[in-house]
Amino acid sequence: MRGLDNEMVGGKADAGIRRPAATIMLQGTASDVGKSLLVTALCRIFKQDGKAVAPFKSQNMSLNSYVTPDGKEIGRAQGMQADACGIDATTDMNPILLKPTKDMASQVVVHGKPLIDMDARDYREHYLPKAGAIVREALNRLRNDYDVVVIEGAGSPAEVNLKDRDIVNMRLAGWAEAPVLLVADIDRGGVFAAIVGTMEILEPEERDRVKGIIINKFRGDVSLLTPGLEWLEQRIGKPVLGVVPYLGGLQLEDEDGASLDARGYRTRAASSDELDIAVIRLPRISNFTDFDPLQQEPGVSLRYIRHVREWGAPDIVIVPGSKNTVEDLLFLRESGLESLLLKHIQEGGRAVGICGGYQMMGQCLLDPDGVESNLPELDGLALFPMETVFMKEKTTERVTGIFTAGLCEVTTVEGYEIHMGRTVFTEPIMQPFRIRRSRLNEESNAYHLDGAISHDGLVWGTYIHHIFHNDRFRHNWLNEARRSKGLPLAEVETPFGRLREMSFDRLADHVRQHVDIAAIYEIMNGVNSNE
Known part of the structure; x- marks a missing residue:
């Protein structure tokens, strides 16, 4: 595989002066x-090719966030991309994040x-003019620190109103100074129209910056596409650099809720030999x-x-995180799902609340400053004796600790917290997690308790995101549920x-191919050497 020489990808030149990193940008015909x-x-x-690379x-x-090692919040996609690069994520990789x-x-x-x-109009009219400087400064820092910076666009470059x-x-x-590769999704149909239409709308200098086309999510015999590719290259004067077949089964994160539909999460109930876990x-x-x-x-x-028609007979119900806990609790109530959840718990079913879902499990949600909604107070699910007050200051921390209640053994855990609320207990209760709030202060022994758990261990909640990414914890918890259902325990x-x-490696091999x-x-x- 050919690559750039060290000088052209930001390595030190003979005079000892480091040139800015090479760049490549992927833009799309649509979101x-x-x-x-x-x-x-x-x-x-x-x-894999030996370059120091950053996204x-x-x-x-995005509503899917990633917490950096220094306790800052960026889009999950950039955190995942940093992981693929083998580096720690920083906010320079995503300096501006919008969370609806x-x-x-x-x-x-x-x-x-x-x-x-901010609403969309205020953001566009009053903040975007300031945002350019923030973006350029972050990009320049990355280009000074790495050999290659891979840049991701947003939506489509053909949105003339923006x-x-x-x-x-x-x-x-x-x-x-980035050459652009235009990515189009053939799976949604109309791929040639999407590519040609995008190129037609671009200004001449923008079209010049596009150096190639990648057609993504292809299903079928690529040879049948060849006449269309030949026509496309002649029509727009740009090479098609690849047709990437759809690749399933990747254990990689999605960016937003729309991808739940695209990934085809099923709504049918599980078979009798499976654990049926329903996430609301x-x-x-x-x-x-x-x-x-x-x-x-x-x-x-x-x-x-x-x-409610999708409820079935779940073994475990999970109430996930929410960007607006108050409004999502109202949805839970008005949709009838709250009644089904409470009945499930009363009949001995298992339930879990994560972050916003955990806050809903308390007696009430208090929002005196209107941080999340116009409702100053809202009754919760009353599963635990606790109240949550929404604060203007946001908690974003990586955490490590141990799980000490509800399982057959003490289990180490790690994850992160992202929330605006502060939860207090109105009477003593068992709390399952003993955690340290920052991995940056590992010499400290300052632990605190997190979460709440019922005495029988069937219902619990926590502020810790990625709790199920802990293999031992997840293994033990699922086996407890299997045992209560009379299913064979997982041994590994x-x-x-x-x-x-x-x-990551499978995806890279697929794209290389x-x-x-x-x-x-x-x-x-x-492009980067100004040739």
Whole structure:
């Protein structure tokens, strides 16, 4: 495989001066065409080729967050891409994160900390003019520290109503001196029209920046596509660098709730020899990647439910995290799912609440400052004697600790917290997690208790995201549920972290096989050396 020489990918030149990193940018004909996974693949490929590589997305809109080692919040896709690069994630990789709180309004997170809640018009008119400098500074720091920076665009570069204040697509490509690869999703249909239409809308200098096309999510015999590819190359004057077949079974995170539909999570009940785990799909569900490891467990059926008709007879019900706990609790109540959940628990069923779902399990939610809603107080599910007050200051921390209640053995755990609320107990209760709030302070012995658990261990909640990514904890917890259902116990832990690393390599191998990586190196070399 050909690559750039050291000088052209940001290595030190003969005079000892480090040149800015080479860049390559993936833009899409639309949202959800697979840019994030293709960026992840290129990150892994460049790492395998010996390059120091980092991902970058200037502005991301996502309810799936990732907490960096220093306790900051970025989009989960950039955290995953950093993992594929084998490096720690930083906020420079995603300096601006938008987290929708309600229709047409989002929390604006800048370099990992909440700045303000804004509606779409105010953000566009009043904040975007300031955002360009933040984006360029972050990008320049990455280019000074790495050999290659792989940049992900957002949505489509052909949104003519957004182009004058663009910080995510073609203007960013210019700031980054980045050649652009245009990604299109053939699975949704109309791929040739999407590519040609996008190219027609671009300005001449923007079309010049596009150096190649990648067609993604192909299913079928690629030879049948050849006449169309030949026509496309002649029509737009750009090479098709690859047709990437659809690749399933990856243990890699999705960016937003729309992907739950694309991934085809089933809503049918499990068979009698499986554990049936139902996750309530809240309208503002966040960090649903918490449950990815459960999907990989043998003998477990994981499903997402939105309606009472989908309830079935679950063994375990999970109430997930939420970007708006108050409104999602109202949804739970108005949809009839609250009644089914409480009946499930009263009849001895298992239930778990994560973050916002854990907050709902208390007696009430208090929001005197209107942090999440216009309701100053809302009754909770009253499963535990606790109250949650929403605060303006956000907690974002990585945590480590031990699980000390409800299982047959003490189990070490790690994860992260992202929440606006502070929970207090109105009377003593068993708390299952003894955790340390920051991995940056490992010499400290300052532990505190987290979560709540019923005396029989069947119902519990916690602020800890990614709790199910802990293999031993997940293994023991599922076996307890299997034992109570009379199912055979799993003897071997499922190594989710190792499966995830294997998925990075599998994705990289797949893209190497179907995309001209040598041509991408040549494109980066030509553009970034001003040839």
